[in-house]
Amino acid sequence: MRSLGISKREEEYLEAIYLLQKNKGVIRVKDISKKLGVRPPSVVDALKKLSEKGFVEYEKYDRILLTKKGIEIAESTYQKHILLAKFFTEILGIPPDIAEEDACQFEHYVHEITAEKMKEFAQYIQDQCPYVLKQFLKEQKEKS
Amino acid sequence: MRSLGISKREEEYLEAIYLLQKNKGVIRVKDISKKLGVRPPSVVDALKKLSEKGFVEYEKYDRILLTKKGIEIAESTYQKHILLAKFFTEILGIPPDIAEEDACQFEHYVHEITAEKMKEFAQYIQDQCPYVLKQFLKEQKEKS
DNA sequence: TAAATTATTTAGGTTACTCTAACATAGGTG
DNA sequence: CACCTATGTTAGAGTAACCTAAATAATTTA
Secondary structure, eight states, rough: GGGGTTTHHHHHHHHHHHHHHHHSSSHHHHHHHHHHTHHHHHHHHHHHHHHHHTTTOTTSSSSEEEEEHHHHHHHHHHHHHHHHIIIIIIIIIOOHHHHHHHHHTTTTTTTHHHHHHHHHHHHHHHHHHHHHHHHHHHHHHOOO | OOTTTHHHHHHHHHHHHHHHHHHHOOOHHHHHHHHOOOOOHHHHHHHHHHHHTTTTTTTTOOEEEEOOOHHHHHHHOOOOOOOEEEEEEEEOOOOOHHHHHHHHHHHHTHHHHHHHHHHHHHHHHHHEEEHHHHHHHHHHHOOO
16 A cells, blocks of 8 residues: 555545446545545545546546546455455454444555455365354354 | 544554563653654654543653553553454464564454454364364465 | 526645654763 | 763644635526
8 A cells, every 4th residue: 555655545535436436427526525424625635636646537627537547446445345344244253334344444454465365264164164154153143 | 443532543652652661661762763663753742642641651751651541552452463463374374474564554443343253263263173274274385 | 598506626724643953851981 | 070972852844634614616497
């Protein structure tokens, strides 16, 4: 993250833009503002910076687009998000809302290799001892 | 974290102070500065703020101590760190240096419940299918 | 199509964190 | 015990976030 000269917050903006576009097509400052829980002027500030850095195409009052670089970052972040959330819910049996919150933070820090190992581990356990996993998840559920 | 009115960075300062004291006894501004990779004036600023918030006992040129509240936070953070790092290395087979870095970040965000489930899951797997786990870790090692 | 509403942008300010340069203190040594 | 060096502190400034209030542009509607 730091190696790309992009902050956690900037990554969050890119991811938000990416997901909004995926669901709605054309998006507006207002949408990003709502999604991230900040006021419109903060969004405009962020768009200017992201545009200078080449992650977003943005002209005043014009439509908001991600550049190729911006899409790459957003997709990579979102992939990590999915993977983490899945691991937390399907392997550890964490409630979805909590899993989401944890994934939302960790996605910006987790090393590639850690994410990779989580995926491989999940696959391995699901293949090699599905019953044990099922039993663990069942016990977790019973506790709550 | 946010609920206690304490920032990620403040948590990092408390944890650093806690660990330095554990290893060296009396600590100095210089030690904290070195450990966190910031200049001494930044440490002094932080100490003032932490002192105002009641996490640190600090008077100019005097020794630096954690309050009860400060110790509680530092210990809780450090416990999460230990737990995460162990999970990453002993269950997922991630190299120790990477595991450390990931733990260092995630410790400030992870929900209590997620940490708890990681611990329980590790225990469960180690009890129920130790051989499968061993095999997984062996395969991971062979790849690198 | 002109007026009213909604959305966006600019201007200016706040907070948390960092830094460098300059100043102050404490402790060890001649 | 005075001086020198280490360490610590203050002052002042920069950056990345955020905000509110005011101004401008775009869109809807009467």
